[in-house]
Amino acid sequence: MREWLRVVFAGRPAWMNAIFLFCVYMAAIYVPWDLFLKPVERDEEVWFGILFHGTAAKLLALPHWFVYGAGAYGFLRMRPFLWPWAPLYVLQIAIGMVVWAWLYTDGWGPRLAGAVAAVAFGALAGALHRARPLFRGGPRNLRERYGRFALVTGASSGIGAAFARELAAQGLDLVLTARRAEPLEAVAESLRREYGVEVRTLVGDLAEPGEAEAVADAVRDLDLGVVVQNAGSGDAGAFATRDPDRLRELCLVHAATPAVLTRLLLPGMLARGRGSVLFTGSLAGAQPLPWHAVYSAAKGFQRLLGEALFVELRGTGVDVLVVEPGTTRTAFQQRAGELPHGGDPPEEVVRTALEALGRQPSVIPGWLRWLRTQVVVRLLPRSLAAFLAGARMRRLLPPERVGPLPTARAAPGPAPGGPDGAGPPA
Numbered sequence: 184m185r186e187w188l189r190v191v192f193a194g195r196p197a198w199m200n201a202i203f204l205f206c207v208y209m210a211a212i213y214v215p216w217d218l219f220l221k222p223v224e225r226d227e228e229v230w231f232g233i234l235f236h237g238t239a240a241k242l243l244a245l246p247h248w249f250v251y252g253a254g255a256y257g258f259l260r261m262r263p264f265l266w267p268w269a270p271l272y273v274l275q276i277a278i279g280m281v282v283w284a285w286l287y288t289d290g291w292g293p294r295l296a297g298a299v300a301a302v303a304f305g306a307l308a309g310a311l312h313r314a315r316p317l318f319r320g321g322p323r324n325l326r327e328r329y330g331r332f333a334l335v336t337g338a339s340s341g342i343g344a345a346f347a348r349e350l351a352a353q354g355l356d357l358v359l360t361a362r363r364a365e366p367l368e369a370v371a372e373s374l375r376r377e378y379g380v381e382v383r384t385l386v387g388d389l390a391e392p393g394e395a396e397a398v399a400d401a402v403r404d405l406d407l408g409v410v411v412q413n414a415g416s417g418d419a420g421a422f423a424t425r426d427p428d429r430l431r432e433l434c435l436v437h438a439a440t441p442a443v444l445t446r447l448l449l450p451g452m453l454a455r456g457r458g459s460v461l462f463t464g465s466l467a468g469a470q471p472l473p474w475h476a477v478y479s480a481a482k483g484f485q486r487l488l489g490e491a492l493f494v495e496l497r498g499t500g501v502d503v504l505v506v507e508p509g510t511t512r513t514a515f516q517q518r519a520g521e522l523p524h525g526g527d528p529p530e531e532v533v534r535t536a537l538e539a540l541g542r543q544p545s546v547i548p549g550w551l552r553w554l555r556t557q558v559v560v561r562l563l564p565r566s567l568a569a570f571l572a573g574a575r576m577r578r579l580l581p582p583e584r585v586g587p588l589p590t591a592r593a594a595p596g597p598a599p600g601g602p603d604g605a606g607p608p609a
């Protein structure tokens with residue numbers, strides 16, 4: 184608990200932590216009470232120093248709720264959007280103090296008090312204005328902070344290639360891995376040319392025994408600062424029809440190999456007292472995903488692994504992050520057998536991940552996806568979430584991948600395995 188509080192309150196001066204707590208209180212307790220429980224006739228709301236009553240006050244509590252909610256989240260993650268909005272909002276309160284005292288009080292005493300409060304809030308606005316460097320998102324200089332080299336698995340296309348590009352742009356030398364030599368070398372060559380960084384390539388299949396050890400050996404003597412465990416693929420369709428070897432591959436690439444590779448690379452990072460490990464998880468790991476059952480289970484493994492390591496490694500100088508993209512515009516969909524359905528650009532996933540690195544155990548790119556995931560995962564019964572996810576997944580698949588359907592229940596005669604004689608769908 185103490186360590187958790189330390190993580191939550193780290194990276195901000197005490198006065199800013201006080202603002203953060205105030206925002207949490209307003210967003211979670213005061214404004215909901217004000218909105219939903221306080222009688223309309225007693226409701227009052229102040230904006231720009233002007234007092235509103237009744238229904239107008241109720242309506243104007245909504246933007247207050249939004250402001251304090253955004254403030255609570257923004258201070259928690261020290262998001263760049265807080266600057267200049269936080270100092271401007273506090274400045275609005277400072278001006279409001281003078282206006283309010285002038286409009287609604289008599290005599291110089293209360294007006295002087297309003298002016299004093301305005302000065303105090305003005306000073307707070309100034310302090311927030313000067314604190315701009317704190318709202319910087321993620322670590323700026325990854326090379327300085329973590330080390331000279333970055334290892335990116337699955338860098339021949341998609342999110343991995345986007346990670347490699349961004350890390351090269353930040354001046355890190357790279358070790359890139361994938362199975363297909365040609366696209367991997369093309370990515371490496373373009374990064375050497377554009378950014379002048381050193382790029383080494385390793386061709387190999389991370390589902391093969393001994394591959395994690397081979398990668399670890401290849402980077403053993405490097406000042407390895409950033410490890411992006413990104414390689415992966417999906418195989419959508421009815422579980423009962425999937426190729427067992429392919430299912431084994433998914434388990435190995437998404438779960439066993441990242442765990443073993445992290446284990447092999449960590450001692451070097453711990454000895455150097457710095458480093459970072461990122462896992463490209465997936466929103467599919469946040470809940471069961473029928474028709475992507477093994478992929479979803481393996482991504483769930485990755486998520487729990489990364490979030491556990493984040494806590495274990497606090498204070499060692501090694502940061503861990505699981506980035507959980509939703510649908511992303513890469514070759515993944517086509518390779519997994521899904522119908523094409525667009526998605527976020529991979530660069531967005533990379534930007535979000537690097538901003539969150541060192542600040543939190545996991546991150547979901549896109550606030551709407553984040554919100555949807557919180558509702559589905561935290562508010563709905565797990566079984567309902569699975570049904571909803573399954574219904575959506577079925578729409579994203581060609582019909583031949585969806586079957587066999589549960590209509591097999593109607594088949595005559597006892598089927599093996601099921602207590603009611605129906606057995607699993609065949």
Ligand SMILES: NC(=O)c1ccc[n+]([C@@H]2O[C@H](COP(=O)([O-])OP(=O)(O)OC[C@H]3O[C@@H](n4cnc5c(N)ncnc54)[C@H](OP(=O)(O)O)[C@@H]3O)[C@@H](O)[C@H]2O)c1
Nearest residue numbers: 337339340341342361362363389414415465510511513515
């Ligand atoms: N696109 C999405 O909608 C989405 C959403 C959430 C999470 N993700 C995750 O994002 C990661 C990257 O996928 P992507 O979307 O960028 O798809 P992608 O363009 O197909 O990239 C996958 C990368 O992983 C490599 N890879 C796959 N299997 C491998 C293996 N057995 N051994 C070594 N390398 C392997 C691929 O290279 P080779 O084929 O050359 O080996 C490729 O470089 C995956 O972990 C995926 O699960 C994707």
